[in-house]
Amino acid sequence: xxxxxxxxxxxxxxxxxxxxxxxxxxxxxxxxxxxxxxxxxxxxxxxxxxxxxxxxxxxxxxxxxxxxxxxxxxxxxxxxxxxxxxxxxxxxxxxxxxxxxxxxxxxxxxxxxxxxxxxxxxxxxxxxxxxxxxxxxxxxxxxxxxxxxxxxxxxxxxxxxxxxxxxxxxxxxxxxxxxxxxxxxxxxxxxxxxxxxxxxxxxxxxxxxxxxxxxxxxxxxxxxxxxxxxxxxxxxxxxxxxxxxxxxxxxxxxxxxxxxxxxxxxxxxxxxxxxxxxxxxxxxxxxxxxxxxxxxxxxxxx
Amino acid sequence: xxxxxxxxxxxxxxxxxxxxxxxxxxxxxxxxxxxxxxxxxxxxxxxxxxxxxxxxxxxxxxxxxxxxxxxxxxxxxxxxxxxxxxxxxxxxxxxxxxxxxxxxxxxxxxxxxxxxxxxxxxxxxxxxxxxxxxxxxxxxxxxxxxxxxxxxxxxxxxxxxxxxxxxxxxxxxxxxxxxxxxxxxxxxxxxxxxxxxxxxxxxxxxxxxxxxxxxxxxxxxxxxxxxxxxxxxxxxxxxxxxxxxxxxxxxxxxxxxxxxxxxxxxxxxxxxxxxxxxxxxxxxxxxxxxxxxxxxxxxxxxxxxxxxxxxxxxxxxxxxxxxxxxxxxxxxxxxxxxxxxxxxxxxxxxxxxxxxxxxxxxxxxxxxxxxxxxxxxxxxxxxxxxxxxxxxxxxxxxxxxxxxxxxxxxxxxxxxxxxxxxxxxxxxxxxxxxxxxxxxxxxxxxxxxxxxxxxxxxxxxxxxxxxxxxxxxxxxxxxxxxxxxxxxxxxxxxxxxxxxxxxxxxxxxxxxxxxxxxxxxxxxxxxxxxxx
Numbered sequence: 001x002x003x004x005x006x007x008x009x010x011x012x013x014x015x016x017x018x019x020x021x022x023x024x025x026x027x028x029x030x031x032x033x034x035x036x037x038x039x040x041x042x043x044x045x046x047x048x049x050x051x052x053x054x055x056x057x058x059x060x061x062x063x064x065x066x067x068x069x070x071x072x073x074x075x076x077x078x079x080x081x082x083x084x085x086x087x088x089x090x091x092x093x094x095x096x097x098x099x100x101x102x103x104x105x106x107x108x109x110x111x112x113x114x115x116x117x118x119x120x121x122x123x124x125x126x127x128x129x130x131x132x133x134x135x136x137x138x139x140x141x142x143x144x145x146x147x148x149x150x151x152x153x154x155x156x157x158x159x160x161x162x163x164x165x166x167x168x169x170x171x172x173x174x175x176x177x178x179x180x181x182x183x184x185x186x187x188x189x190x191x192x193x194x195x196x197x198x199x200x201x202x203x204x205x206x207x208x209x210x211x212x213x214x215x216x217x218x219x220x221x222x223x224x225x226x227x228x229x230x231x232x233x234x235x236x237x238x239x240x241x242x243x244x245x246x247x248x249x250x251x252x253x254x255x256x257x258x259x260x261x262x263x264x265x266x267x268x269x270x271x272x273x274x275x276x277x278x279x280x281x282x283x284x285x286x287x288x289x290x291x292x293x294x295x296x297x298x299x300x301x302x
Numbered sequence: 303x304x305x306x307x308x309x310x311x312x313x314x315x316x317x318x319x320x321x322x323x324x325x326x327x328x329x330x331x332x333x334x335x336x337x338x339x340x341x342x343x344x345x346x347x348x349x350x351x352x353x354x355x356x357x358x359x360x361x362x363x364x365x366x367x368x369x370x371x372x373x374x375x376x377x378x379x380x381x382x383x384x385x386x387x388x389x390x391x392x393x394x395x396x397x398x399x400x401x402x403x404x405x406x407x408x409x410x411x412x413x414x415x416x417x418x419x420x421x422x423x424x425x426x427x428x429x430x431x432x433x434x435x436x437x438x439x440x441x442x443x444x445x446x447x448x449x450x451x452x453x454x455x456x457x458x459x460x461x462x463x464x465x466x467x468x469x470x471x472x473x474x475x476x477x478x479x480x481x482x483x484x485x486x487x488x489x490x491x492x493x494x495x496x497x498x499x500x501x502x503x504x505x506x507x508x509x510x511x512x513x514x515x516x517x518x519x520x521x522x523x524x525x526x527x528x529x530x531x532x533x534x535x536x537x538x539x540x541x542x543x544x545x546x547x548x549x550x551x552x553x554x555x556x557x558x559x560x561x562x563x564x565x566x567x568x569x570x571x572x573x574x575x576x577x578x579x580x581x582x583x584x585x586x587x588x589x590x591x592x593x594x595x596x597x598x599x600x601x602x603x604x605x606x607x608x609x610x611x612x613x614x615x616x617x618x619x620x621x622x623x624x625x626x627x628x629x630x631x632x633x634x635x636x637x638x639x640x641x642x643x644x645x646x647x648x649x650x651x652x653x654x655x656x657x658x659x660x661x662x663x664x665x666x667x668x669x670x671x672x673x674x675x676x677x678x679x680x681x682x683x684x685x686x687x688x689x690x691x692x693x694x695x696x697x698x699x700x701x702x703x704x705x706x707x708x709x710x711x712x713x714x715x716x717x718x719x720x721x722x723x724x725x726x727x728x729x730x731x732x733x734x735x736x737x738x739x740x741x742x743x744x745x746x747x748x749x750x751x752x753x754x755x756x757x758x759x760x761x762x763x764x765x766x767x768x769x770x771x772x773x774x775x776x777x778x779x780x781x782x783x784x785x786x787x788x789x790x791x792x793x794x795x796x797x798x799x800x801x802x803x804x805x806x807x808x809x810x811x812x813x814x815x816x817x818x819x820x821x822x823x824x825x826x827x828x829x830x831x832x833x834x
Contacts, residue, residue, distance in 0.1 A: 052687050055832040074691050082687035088680035090599060091418070091495060094581025097589060104590035105688035127580035131418060131494060142684070155687075 003066035005030045005153055005184040006051065011060035013046055013208075020046040022208035023060070028186055028201070030152075033179060035199030036188040043208040044188040045085055048155050051186075052082055064153065078107045081146035085157040085188075087138040089130030095141045096126030102145035115148040121170050136162035147174045153184045160194060172198060204288070212288070223283040224257040229270050230277040236269045315430030319438030320445070323412045331446055333767075334404045337774055338450065338475075339457045342393060344778045346461025349389035356383065363388050370621060372650075374515040377535040386458070386467045386540025394474070394539070395514065395531045401450065401475050402482035402507045405443050406500065409483050412439035414490035414499045417572050426571055436566050440487055440559050447479025467540035474534040477551025481530045482507065484558025491565035493574040501606060508610075530554060592690050596698035600669060604706055607665050611658065611710050612717040618654045619721020619733070651718070651736070652803075656794060658714050659740035660773055666707035666748035667765040670755050673699035674762025682759075683834050692829045696756065700821060703748050711737040711744065739805050742813035743793040747772060749820035756824030756831075 008026035012019070021043050028034035038044050049055050051062055053073035062069050067076050089098055099119070100110040119126055122140045133141065139162045146154055160168050175185055175198055189195050195202060202219060204212040212219055224245065230253050238244050238254070243262025248255050258266050270278065353359045363382035366372050377395040379387045387394075413436055416422040422435055455472030459465055482503075489503035490496075514532040517525030526532030530551060537547040565575055589598055676682045685695055715734035722733055751765025775792040778784075789795050793816075796809040 049683070049834070052683075054683055054686055054834060056830065073686075074689050077687060077689045080687070082684070084680055084683060084687075086680060088684070090595075090681060091497075092599065092602075093585075094583070096583040097581060097585035100585030101589050101595060102684065102688060104585070104587070105592070105685065105690055107689050110584065126583040129578050129581055132578065 003030075003063075004028070005032075005065065006034070006186060007061070007063045008047070008051070009061045011047070011050060011062055012058045013043075013050060013055060014058055020208055021050070021057070021060075024205065024208060025210045025213070026203050027213070028184055030184050031179065031182055032200040033175060033185045033187055033198050035195035035202040036186055036205065037190065037192065037195055037202055038188075038205035039190055042205045044205060045157055046208075047205070048082070048157050048186070048188060051155060052077070052080070079152045080155060081106060081149045081151045081153075082155045083139070083142040083146050083157060083159050085161070087135075087142040089133060089138055089141060091129065091131035093130050094127050095124060095130070095133060095137070098130060098141050099126065099145045099148070102142075103149055106145075106149045106151065108149045110148070113148040113150070115144065118144045118148050118174070121174075122167060134162070136164065136167070139163060140167070143171065143174070147178065151183065153186065154178060155186045155188075157188045158190065159187070160189075160191065168194075219288055223288055224259050225263065225283065226255070226257050226281040227266065227270075228253065228255045228279045228281075229275050230254075231270070231273050232276055233274060236273045238266060238269060241265050241269070314434045314437065315428070316434045316437045316441060319412075319425070319430065319434055320442050323408075323438060323442040324445075327408060327411075327442075331404075331408065333770070335446075335450055335453060337770055338397070338400065338404075339453045340774065340778055341397065342390075342454045343457040343461045345393060346386075346389050346458045346463050350385060350462035353385070353388070359383070359385055359388055366391060370519045374519050374617075374621060377514065377531070378518055380535060380538050381541030384467075384540040386463045386471070387538075389461070389463060390458075390471060390540070394471070394534045395511075398475060398478040398531060398534055399507060399511060401447075401478045402485075403504075405447065405479045405482035406486045406503050406507070408446060409439050409443045409486040410490055410496060410500055410503065412442060413487060414493075414496045418494070418496045422571060432571075433563060433566065436487060436562060440483055440562075443483030443486070444480055447476045447483060450479055451476030464540065466543065470537060470539035470543045470545070473548055474537050474539055474551075477548055477555075478530055478534060480555040481551055481558070484555040484562065487562035488558050488565070491562055491569065491575055493576055494572065494578060495574075497603070499574075592685055592695045592698040593701060595685070596702045599672070600702050600706065603665075603668075604702075604709075607662075607706075607710055608713050611662065611714045614658060614661075615714045615717020615719075615737075616721040618651070619718040619723075621721075655714075655718075655737050655740060656776075656797070658737060659711065659744055659794065659797070660769065662707050662710040662714065662737075663744045663747050663769055665710055666703040666744065667751045667769055669703035669706060670699060670748065670751040670765050671762050674755050674759045677759035677834060680834065686833055693825065696752075696825050696828045699755070700752055700825075703752065704745060704821075707744050707748055708738075708741055711741050735805070739810070740794070740797045742810045742817065743797040745817035746793040746813050746820070749817040749824070753820045753824035753827075756828035758831075759834075 004027060006026060006028040008024055011021045011024040011026075013021040024043065024047060026034075026036070026047065036044055036047070046055070050057050051064060051069050053069040053071075053076070056070060064076055065079065069076060089095070093101070096119070099115060103110045103113060103115065122144055124137065124140045124144060128137070130138075139159065143159060146156070160171055163171060175187075178185060185198075187195065187198060196216065199216070201215050202213065203210050232252065235249050235252070235254055238256060239247055241262055243259035244256050244266060245259075246255070246257045254270075256266075353362065360382045363379040363384075366376070366388075367378050367382070375396060376391050379391060381387055416425070416435065425435060426432065451472035453472075454475050455468045458468035458471060463471075485506050486499075486503045489506060490499045492502055493499050510529040511531055514526045514529035514535075517523050517527070517529070517532055518535075526536070533547050533550050536544065538544055569575055588594055673682075682695060686692065712734070714737040718736065719728075719730045719733035722728060747765075747768050750768050751762065754764045754768075755762035772792040772794055775789060776794050779789040779792075793813055796813060798804070798806045798809070
């Protein structure tokens with residue numbers, strides 16, 4: 001083991017005048033599910049394609065298991081399975097043929113893999129021709145070929161966008177099984193709930209640059225907590241406390257969002273006022289996400 | 303519906319889709335039209351200057367009619383006194399096939415092509431009627447056909463042919479285009495696969511051509527009346543014109559389009575009338591890397607092409623002995639004037655071989671085009687994300703393109719040799735070798751297409767441009783008397799004219815080397831560029 005699964009430092013990729021990646025940093029440890037979050041066009045797919053050696057980067061370093069994705073593409077790809085965001089199949093090959101082909105090209109033997117079981121679990125009809133599959137079923141073909149392969153890293157680009165909730169459940173189970181086997185999973189997504197459920201650590205990307213990275217707890221710690229308190233007597237004036245936002249008082253109920261550093265002051269003030277009931281909600285990933293995106297690149301809140 | 307009416311006063315959105323089609327084809331169609339018009343002009347101009355007396359024209363026309371081989375290929379000349387008919391010998395029927403093929407591509411692109419890649423669904427979800435895409439494709443195909451007719455008529459007049467005949471000739475090509483539009487529209491309803499639909503339409507065009515060839519050369523001339531290509535001859539554009547023949551074109555087109563519309567109403571968007579058979583649930587162990595994948599994907603196409611070129615070789619080989627039947631001083635004189643010399647039959651065989659070499663090149667260029675499509679759609683990305691090297695995917699396309707084209711040349715040669723049969727003048731091996739002697743030229747064009755693809759996946763389609771330019775140079779430059787160096791730009795010009803000429807290793811070596819350099823340069827570029 002030893003080497004980290006994915007190390008990316010200062011990755012830059014330009015397409016003409018567009019800077020798709022602008023000094024991206026990304027680290028994923030072995031055995032973790034790493035959520036790679038960002039809206040459409042933030043550079044998620046470009047990053048994955050660079051990590052697979054499909055495109056050449058203009059600057060920066062990328063390594064997978066300590067190897068160079070561009071130079072060592074072939075030996076690396078025996079250890080990686082990739083599911084693109086928009087799966088394209090060969091119109092004339094059946095789904096079963098495509099799964100087996102992809103497995104064999106990854107160096108695995110479909111007959112001794114978990115292929116049959118996965119086809120069953122994903123309820124995939126393997127006899128249909130590629131052109132006849134819906135988007136969700138095309139994704140299932142690629143997912144079966146990825147999960148059935150004995151690989152150490154799975155790079156999944158928005159893998160559940162075409163799946164129904166039942167299949168999403170199967171997907172979650174498969175991810176858990178892979179992690180139990182010791183595999184690393186890089187899960188690119190713009191679906192926050194999915195990442196929140198599956199990921200150990202998260203990198204949030206915006207305009208080709210990582211703006212936040214860390215475990216969900218760490219990220220939450222950096223962000224504001226929503227506080228709601230019912231008070232019997234006069235409501236203390238929190239408006240002057242630095243780090244308190246969105247303050248609202250309605251009758252005897254006070255709501256606000258509080259930065260971590262201001263929490264102690266707020267709690268002391270509320271206790272002094274004789275708080276009757278208190279609830280504090282950690283920020284959801286949704287709020288983290290929106291928070292990051294409300295911030296302009298130079299760090300000034302809009 | 304009120305929304306649709308408000309958006310498009312026409313009611314269904316057809317007009318809007320016709321404009322969309324015109325916009326999407328703004329390069330392909332004009333280039334194709336220009337090539338066809340140029341060929342017409344060159345033929346008209348060269349014939350009017352080549353034969354100065356009527357006696358010469360009559361001799362040439364009678365000679366053509368005397369050879370079943372020529373008649374099978376080009377159709378007969380019904381009025382031997384007509385300059386126009388003589389000038390349009392090759393064009394009336396044989397080049398009309400190219401018109402039909404152009405419309406096949408255009409109409410398929412805007413019907414089944416859009417359905418296969420999902421654009422039809424996008425369009426179908428907007429305020430256009432369900433029949434609008436098909437109607438628009440037919441209207442656009444019709445408009446292209448009519449435009450071609452007008453341009454070709456003008457080109458022939460400019461080439462020195464009479465006005466009324468040129469209008470009739472233009473109308474016959476427009477009629478061919480209309481029939482091809484209807485035929486393709488119908489074929490595109492049958493299968494969910496755009497490639498199968500194209501094969502079906504192409505088979506229809508081929509069958510109509512053969513029907514006419516048989517009718518023109520046997521005791522059953524009525525067979526030619528069953529084929530639109532036969533109608534083109536029987537219209538007698540430059541003789542005593544039978545204008546009513548054009549009604550046959552129009553009537554058949556109407557029938558085909560009505561049939562297509564009826565079939566469309568009885569199927570779902572994206573599906574065909576024929577339901578696809580289910581495929582195997584597991585993959586063969588042999589289908590395990592990029593090369594076997596490429597071979598597997600191109601297997602059906604290769605089989606169809608193999609049968610087609612084998613048949614062509616057999617037919618032309620079999621009718622070759624009849625070429626000698628009209629070997630006369632006058633004809634020798636004519637052939638020498640258009641650049642050929644030597645044994646008469648060999649001249650014609652060489653001409654057949656060089657045409658087939660160009661046709662076979664199209665196979666290679668099509669394979670390279672598929673590699674471009676695979677990359678555009680994202681399949682190449684999936685393959686390269688497995689333990690497959692760039693070199694291997696490039697080789698997979700190259701092997702099938704170059705190897706397949708070479709195989710087809712071999713099959714053509716065997717077909718020719720079997721067709722000719724016992725012949726004291728030609729050895730079996732010599733006949734097999736004659737199409738293969740064109741291989742270096744074919745390789746250069748296919749390798750050029752590969753290099754374009756290697757540079758940028760979208761440029762794979764420019765390979766077709768290489769074919770068109772080479773052919774145009776070959777046919778037009780000589781007729782128009784352009785300087786030699788223009789003609790020499792075409793690789794086909796440098797391949798030996800076997801069996802007429804003996805094999806010359808020098809140009810073959812140079813062409814092979816050029817092909818190798820192009821392919822290697824492509825490989826080097828492909829290894830270092832971004833995919834997708």
